[in-house]
Amino acid sequence: MRISYYIYYGLVTIVETxxxxxxxxxxxxxxxxxxxxxxxxxxxxxxxxxxxLRLKKATRGLNYHLLVANSKGINVWCAATGDSLNNHSxxxxxxxxxxxxxxxxxxxxxxxxAAPGIESKVIQKRVGWKILWGPVDAKxxxxxxxxxxxxxxxMKQVEFRFVQRIEMAIMWIFLAAIVLMPIWGPLFKLExxxxxxxxxxxxxxxxxxxxxxxRIFLKEVxxxxxxxxxxxxxxxxxxxxxxxxxxxxxxxxxxxxYSWMLLRWCIVSFLLVLLVNMxxxxxxxxxxxxxxxxxxxxxxxxxxxxxxxxxxxxxxPRNCYVLDTEKKKITMPRKKYCVQCSACIVQxxxxxxxxxxxxxxxxxxxxxxxxxxxxxxxxx
Amino acid sequence: xxxxESAPYRYDKGIKILTLGKIDKAYDRLVDPIKKDDKxxxxxxxxxMLSFRAVLKGANVTGIDINPEMLEIxxxxxxxxxxxxKIEFLEMGVAELDHFENDSFDVIMSGLCFSELSExxxxxxxxxxxxxxxxxxxxxxxxxxxxRSLFKxxxxxxxxxxxxxxxxxxxxxxxxxxxxxxxxxTGSGLVIQSRxxxxxxxxxxxxxxxxxxx
Numbered sequence: 001m002r003i004s005y006y007i008y009y010g011l012v013t014i015v016e017t018x019x020x021x022x023x024x025x026x027x028x029x030x031x032x033x034x035x036x037x038x039x040x041x042x043x044x045x046x047x048x049x050x051x052x053l054r055l056k057k058a059t060r061g062l063n064y065h066l067l068v069a070n071s072k073g074i075n076v077w078c079a080a081t082g083d084s085l086n087n088h089s090x091x092x093x094x095x096x097x098x099x100x101x102x103x104x105x106x107x108x109x110x111x112x113x114a115a116p117g118i119e120s121k122v123i124q125k126r127v128g129w130k131i132l133w134g135p136v137d138a139k140x141x142x143x144x145x146x147x148x149x150x151x152x153x154x155m156k157q158v159e160f161r162f163v164q165r166i167e168m169a170i171m172w173i174f175l176a177a178i179v180l181m182p183i184w185g186p187l188f189k190l191e192x193x194x195x196x197x198x199x200x201x202x203x204x205x206x207x208x209x210x211x212x213x214x215r216i217f218l219k220e221v222x223x224x225x226x227x228x229x230x231x232x233x234x235x236x237x238x239x240x241x242x243x244x245x246x247x248x249x250x251x252x253x254x255x256x257x258y259s260w261m262l263l264r265w266c267i268v269s270f271l272l273v274l275l276v277n278m279x280x281x282x283x284x285x286x287x288x289x290x291x292x293x294x295x296x297x298x299x300x301x302x303x304x305x306x307x308x309x310x311x312x313x314x315x316x317p318r319n320c321y322v323l324d325t326e327k328k329k330i331t332m333p334r335k336k337y338c339v340q341c342s343a344c345i346v347q348x349x350x351x352x353x354x355x356x357x358x359x360x361x362x363x364x365x366x367x368x369x370x371x372x373x374x375x376x377x378x379x380x
Numbered sequence: 381x382x383x384x385e386s387a388p389y390r391y392d393k394g395i396k397i398l399t400l401g402k403i404d405k406a407y408d409r410l411v412d413p414i415k416k417d418d419k420x421x422x423x424x425x426x427x428x429m430l431s432f433r434a435v436l437k438g439a440n441v442t443g444i445d446i447n448p449e450m451l452e453i454x455x456x457x458x459x460x461x462x463x464x465x466k467i468e469f470l471e472m473g474v475a476e477l478d479h480f481e482n483d484s485f486d487v488i489m490s491g492l493c494f495s496e497l498s499e500x501x502x503x504x505x506x507x508x509x510x511x512x513x514x515x516x517x518x519x520x521x522x523x524x525x526x527x528r529s530l531f532k533x534x535x536x537x538x539x540x541x542x543x544x545x546x547x548x549x550x551x552x553x554x555x556x557x558x559x560x561x562x563x564x565x566t567g568s569g570l571v572i573q574s575r576x577x578x579x580x581x582x583x584x585x586x587x588x589x590x591x592x593x594x
Contacts, residue, residue, distance in 0.1 A: 028498040070498055088446040092475035096500040126476070370448055 009053065012180060016050040020171040023073030034063035038104045041145070043134070044090065044109060046079050051138075062145060063104060068091040080117030081341060083372040093341035094127050109134040109149070110158060115315040115343035117372060125154040133314055151314075158317040158339075159340040167337045191254035297355040299338055299345065305352035306330050312353065320344075322374035342368050381508065391427060395492065397547045399411065400581065407433055407491060409576070410520050410585055414439050421512070423474060423505065423562040424493025428454035428467075435463045442485075446473045465539040474501055477508035484512050489520040495558045502561075510590065517569065519588040524557040527581035536582045557582065 016024055033043075033056065044067045045055055052068060069089040071079035079085035094100070094108070110118060112133045122129035135144045139277040144155060228339035299320075308328035313321045318337040321344070322331055330352075332338075345353045345368050355363035395403055402587055414420060416438030422431045425443030427450050434441050435458075445451055451469045458467050472479075475496060488509055494502060509519055527533045561584070565572060570588050577584040 029500045084447075086474070090471040092473050094480075095475040096498070096504040098500075249490055274425075 009057065012050065012053060016185055017170060018169070018174040019168055021175055025073030026052050026068060026072045028068045028093060030099060030102075031066040031068065032342060033059065034061065034064050036065050037065040038102065040103065041149075042066050042067060042099060042103060042105075042108045042116075043107055043110075043141075044069055046074065046076045046302050048073055048075045048079070052074055055138045055141075059141050062142065065099060067093045067097055067298070068109070071326060076118075077113040078109045079348050080114045081200075081373040083117060083374055085371075086117045087092045087119055087126070090118055090123055091126050094123075094129055106130060107132060112151075113158070113317060113341075113343075115360055116341050116346055119346060119369065136317060153319055156314075156317065160257060161373075179358060196231065296334070297357045297361075299332070299340065299353055300356045301330060301332060302354065305350045307350055307352075309349060309351065311347045315347050316341040317341060317343065341375075342373055345369075346372075351378050394547050395429075397543070401554045403429075403492075403580070406583065406585055407520050409491065410480065410491065410522050413518055413520065413587065414487050419484065420487045421480070421485045423477075423488065423490040423509075424496065425454060427494075428452045428457055428469075430489055430491045430519065431467060431469075432457065432463070434487070435461075435466050437468075439487070443467065443469045444470070444474075445479075446471045447473065476507060477512065480508075482511055483514040483517075486514050486517050487520065488513055488517070492524065492525050492586075493523045494521065494561060495551060495556045501556075502570065503506070506565060506570065509553045510568060510570055513590055515590060517590065518573070519585040519586075521561075521584075521588060522586060523561065524582055525577075526557045526559045526560060529581065532581050534560040536580055539580075540582075543545060562586070573579045577587060 026047045028047050040063050042065045043055075045051055047068050047070055055066075069085060069094065071089060074082065074084050076085060088105045090108075090110075100106075108123075109132045113136055115133060118131070121132055123129055132149060133151075134149075135141060135151055136158055137155070140155045144151060156219055174191075196216035235357050259330050308323055308325075308330060310323045310330070312330060313323055316338075319332065320332050320334040320338050321331055323329075324331050340355070342355070345355065345365050348365065351365045354365055357366065384468070388476045396497040411430065411433040414437045415435050417440040418434075420431075420434045420439040420441045422428075422434065422441055422443040426445060426447070431441045431454065443454065445454075449469050451471055454469050458464050458469075472541050494505070496548055497505065511521055511593075527536060537580055562572060562575070571591060573582065573589050574587045576586075
């Protein structure tokens with residue numbers, strides 16, 4: 001029983017990590033976890049198959065009611081910012097799953113990362129349920145329960161950990177491999193294998209170099225258009241060295257007919273390195289692109305409207321906000337860590353937060369609530 | 381996740397390709413029982429493909445859908461067709477059907493919506509339809525279904541795969557097929573008056589009433 005569960009868990013994790021780009025819908029509706037009674041907490045999650053599996057694994061031993069809302073098979077954060085997990089999904093699962101007959105309270109714990117898509121005000125109004133924003137990671141749920149539903153700062157923060165970044169890299173590599181394979185030849189042909197290895201490593205180097213890069217070249221990054229900077233050059237050189245090692249190794253191992261193949265290999269390597277470096281930061285999920293910095297939107301505070309309720313502190317996944325309890329106003333000391341997930345804008349009851357870019361274009365809260373992040377690029 | 385960005389303005393085109401153009405004829409047939417001045421509810425109206433047909437037959441239509449972008453397109457079209465006062469679009473899901481009063485609609489219709497719903501939602505919707513439909517009212521349903529015959533299911537499956545891929549690439553739209561919808565309708569106490577399906581048994585048009593004629 002135990003062993004078969006771990007084999008299943010491992011297989012599902014591998015398959016769904018490789019294919020993470022695509023939705024994996026699970027059955028929606030009500031589930032009993034452990035042995036809950038009518039006072040047990042109610043949790044809600046998306047219907048991405050892997051999420052539910054991981055949630056159950058992380059919360060083994062706890063007793064609660066689980067509602068799986070329809071997010072079209074997409075994970076919580078992507079679904080919430082892309083309008084697949086929205087007010088309708090939550091209202092629908094609360095009303096149609098029969099949960100109201102199973103518990104004697106009306107509190108529901110949602111993953112904090114669902115905050116960009118779901119308005120607690122609307123849910124309260126339509127079905128009378130009160131939303132509590134739970135921790136970001138399922139593994140913190142145990143501590144969250146024990147702390148009597150109080151979140152620590154660590155529980156609120158998305159860290160983009162090393163393992164998670166590797167997971168994302170694997171997803172992209174797998175997709176790239178599938179697309180490139182028919183063009184480049186059969187699976188185990190040496191040439192293709194080399195190319196893939198090179199893509200992996202370049203991307204990997206690019207990803208791990210960011211934190212270092214930020215620390216050393218912080219001043220340059222704050223410039224408006226930091227495109228040809230020393231930092232970019234260093235990463236570019238590292239990658240170029242790797243690319244040339246690849247070329248040399250390739251020629252040594254795969255000796256025949258290398259005259260034109262060497263040229264092709266050089267061109268491809270150069271293009272790859274150039275491509276990655278051109279949008280070095282923009283190609284990652286943690287950093288913002290440098291090449292069109294003035295078009296990027298930042299969160300701004302309208303201090304006249306702010307009344308210091310501190311809901312933004314509760315939902316911000318980067319801990320950007322601190323509440324000034326004396327003035328009853330919000331401050332944003334960690335603004336540069338903001339990832340523009342829009343959670344605070346959607347949740348603010350007084351519309352005190354909005355998006356603005358350096359050119360002065362504004363996106364109002366009601367537009368964000370309506371379209372989420374779907375139209376960030378094309379709105380006029 | 382750019383690949384999953386919704387694309388409502390391509391939805392109509394996508395559905396037409398997926399159903400090989402038969403959707404227009406099917407919808408024309410479906411609205412046939414609607415009479416002048418009927419009160420009509422369109423569940424999952426989308427861009428209004430069914431709603432406008434009903435309005436053109438003289439009915440007063442309420443269309444509900446959860447996608448605000450689709451509704452935006454529908455509203456724009458109703459202005460172009462100059463039928464704004466005969467039609468009302470509301471952003472709400474099937475879970476909020478309980479806001480309507482008993483027996484408040486003469487006709488309820490739904491095209492390609494039930495296949496998007498979860499099992500709980502289908503049960504809930506059918507119960508609500510039973511409640512808000514007037515005594516002599518009709519519930520018109522058109523949707524893609526999974527055939528009961530295994531042979532036809534296999535043929536459908538092979539025919540559908542290339543179609544789904546092409547449609548998704550062109551329009552980022554896709555649809556699903558529902559299982560056992562007829563049993564579920566009769567199970568919730570409604571009566572199927574007439575059933576029409578195509579040769580491959582993958583698309584069904586149903587006329588459903590509240591009680592059998594005595």
